[in-house]
Amino acid sequence: MDFKILDKLLAGERPYRLKQVNKAIFKDLLTNWDDTTNLPLELRSMLSRQFPLSIDGRIIDSRESDSVKAIIRIDGDMLIETVLMQHKTGRNTVCVSSQIGCALDCLFCQTGKLGYRRDLDPSEIIMQVLFFQRYLKSRGSSISNIVFMGMGEPFLNYDNVLEAVRSINNHEKFEIGARHISISTAGLPEKIKLFADEKIQVNLAVSLNAPNDELRSRIMPLNQKHKIPELMESVKYYIKRTNRKVMFEYVLIDGLNDSDEIAKELVDLLKGILCLVNLIPYNGEPPLKSPPKIRTGAFKNILQENGLNVTQRSRFGSDIKSACGQLVFGEERSEG
Ligand code: SF4
Numbered sequence: 001m002d003f004k005i006l007d008k009l010l011a012g013e014r015p016y017r018l019k020q021v022n023k024a025i026f027k028d029l030l031t032n033w034d035d036t037t038n039l040p041l042e043l044r045s046m047l048s049r050q051f052p053l054s055i056d057g058r059i060i061d062s063r064e065s066d067s068v069k070a071i072i073r074i075d076g077d078m079l080i081e082t083v084l085m086q087h088k089t090g091r092n093t094v095c096v097s098s099q100i101g102c103a104l105d106c107l108f109c110q111t112g113k114l115g116y117r118r119d120l121d122p123s124e125i126i127m128q129v130l131f132f133q134r135y136l137k138s139r140g141s142s143i144s145n146i147v148f149m150g151m152g153e154p155f156l157n158y159d160n161v162l163e164a165v166r167s168i169n170n171h172e173k174f175e176i177g178a179r180h181i182s183i184s185t186a187g188l189p190e191k192i193k194l195f196a197d198e199k200i201q202v203n204l205a206v207s208l209n210a211p212n213d214e215l216r217s218r219i220m221p222l223n224q225k226h227k228i229p230e231l232m233e234s235v236k237y238y239i240k241r242t243n244r245k246v247m248f249e250y251v252l253i254d255g256l257n258d259s260d261e262i263a264k265e266l267v268d269l270l271k272g273i274l275c276l277v278n279l280i281p282y283n284g285e286p287p288l289k290s291p292p293k294i295r296t297g298a299f300k301n302i303l304q305e306n307g308l309n310v311t312q313r314s315r316f317g318s319d320i321k322s323a324c325g326q327l328v329f330g331e332e333r334s335e336g
Pocket of ligand 1 (some may be wrong): 034102103104105106108110111113150151152153186
């Protein structure tokens with residue numbers, strides 16, 4: 001499914017035809033052009049041949065939580081992982097991937113262990129959203145939120161991610177409000193500034209994980225190049241330009257970044273910044289471990305007592321390897 005090809009195929013058509021085609025794909029969520037009774041037969045058969053609506057994907061259900069992982073095949077042998085999180089409030093959040101693999105090798109992340117394979121193009125990102133929109137439609141529901149927190153660093157694939165975001169937001173396509181879309185970055189200061197200058201109200205999340213350069217460089221090698229002062233300067237620029245709150249994600253790892261002293265350092269770093277801290281107890285493979293609940297609670301209390309806004313991410317899908325930092329290319333295990 002390559003939307004650039006679709007644009008070329010429809011180049012000579014009247015605008016209302018384009019609207020009909022978009023409606024068939026994004027609103028009616030059809031999987032077969034033969035079901036588009038308002039399109040001429042000739043156009044339908046041409047689209048069936050050159051822009052088939054099928055997506056080669058399969059679902060892996062989580063028994064432990066309300067998250068569902070999809071594995072979507074592209075290019076014959078490349079696999080993308082995408083996760084749907086179904087919240088008790090009725091919110092349906094899809095966590096999309098922006099790259100296959102990732103070059104940044106964060107300590108807690110399985111995707112990083114694979115290294116970088118390639119960027120996903122806008123169609124491959126859109127396809128992940130389409131897959132779950134169809135899945136939810138068959139259950140009488142729909143996607144409410146999109147987060148770019150799957151495989152890859154979105155800002156290392158900036159143009160393709162932004163193009164996909166515009167389609168996700170487009171009223172003729174998925175029509176998901178910009179405020180319901182979040183991009184999470186490991187912290188590329190130049191791209192954060194560029195993003196601040198975009199005229200789009202998409203949320204920004206920054207994966208922080210440590211309040212000082214020594215510790216952050218151990219957890220996130222990217223920090224050796226872009227140190228915390230440079231990162232914070234770009235975040236402040238973003239807030240000044242957009243007047244929007246930034247979410248700092250903080251993966252809590254037992255004995256590494258979860259002490260009272262570190263919590264106090266984090267308070268000093270973030271005090272006065274328009275932000276929300278999202279604590280995510282590590283839920284991946286050993287040897288790293290999640291802190292005991294009492295430690296997570298103590299860490300959270302220090303932040304809150306010192307005036308920071310804090311949330312704690314609920315556990316989603318660790319049994320299907322779909323929790324934060326666990327999406328890996330090509331895993332075909334633990335089905336159903
Ligand atoms: S956490 Fe994100 S940026 Fe870090 S290695 Fe994993 S996918 Fe890449």
